[in-house]
Amino acid sequence: MAERNRDRERESAARRRSAAQKGRNAQNGRAAQKGRSAQKGKVADIDHYRQRRRRLAGGEGVADIGAYRNKRRRNLGIGWLMYVLFLMACLCAGYCFTLSPLFNIERIEVEGNQTVSAERVRELSGIEPGQNIFSVSALRVTQYINIEPAFYASEVIKKFPSTVIIRVYERQPLALIAFSGGFLQIDRTGMVLARLKVVEDFDLPVISGVSGFHSGIVPGTPIDSPSMAAALSLMRQFTEEVFCSIVEINVADTENIRLFMASGIELRIGDQTDFLAKYQVFCDIIEDEANKNRINTIWYIDVKLKNRPAISRK
Secondary structure, three states, X not given: OHHHHXXXXXXXXXXXXXXXXXXXXXXXXXXXXXXXXXXXXXXXXXXXXXXXXXXXXXXXXXXXXXXXXXXXXXXXXXXXXXXXXXXXXXXXXXXXXXXXXXXXXXXXEEEOOOOOXXXXXXXXXXXXXXXXXXXOOHHHHHHHHOOOOOEEEEEEEEEOOOXXXXXXXXXXXXXXXXXXXXXXXXXXOOEEEEEEOOOOOOOOOEEEOOOOOOOOOOOOOEOOOHHHHXXXXXXXXXXXXXXXXXXXXXXXXXXXXXXXXXXXXXXXXXXXXXXXXXXXHHHHHHHHXXXXXXXXXXXXXXXXXXXXXXXXXX
């Protein structure tokens, strides 16, 4: 009986020692876990979280959520303020840099001009040497330059730091219009480019019989009339060969247009439609008449009806 009691006491002591050992192991495990969490930047409970927030904030901690929110707002507000101040400083520095004498215009180059002088283009642009290149508005400058009737377009190119290139596109003369005051030089759109009292360039054909404009018309004004439209429509069909062989186009009657050729022969085409086919009939007749040595006897050839051309002799 005494032996049995001693065995029970030994088993009870062993259980107590085992429980104490497990308690020590659990405590050591929690401590190790907290140490690892702290090394990784994590916390295991609210006390450690508050302590760590105090250290990160660099100041006093907060004891409740309301104080935390206020401190958080202050921190964010300071961050935004620093960002705005930095941005404003960059903008001010950039603005001051653009005002540097480095960006003062030293050269104004003009390209594409043929009939208008480069000095006139510079004058129209309004750009002055020494002006800051960033103050030049390309849109405004092109509007100033395009006032000149000789130009149909222009562009401004800034070549940093101190050069401006002005490229102009001139209207090309297409024909001369005869009127009581002399001649009007026009382009392919019917825009008047110049008034001429004396013609020195005989490379352009003359258009006669044009109506719809007054004698005081000035350069830069378009001529808008049925007779002008018919003449322009006709000339858009010309090949280089045709253009060089025609001296005058008479559109007084747009249904019976007359062309006066460099050979001295008159070509009557009716209206302006299907011109190249009519012109081919004319060329075939001229070739046949030349073979028969009868060119000098022709007054005019009427090809208004392509299938039934007519020849009138002197």
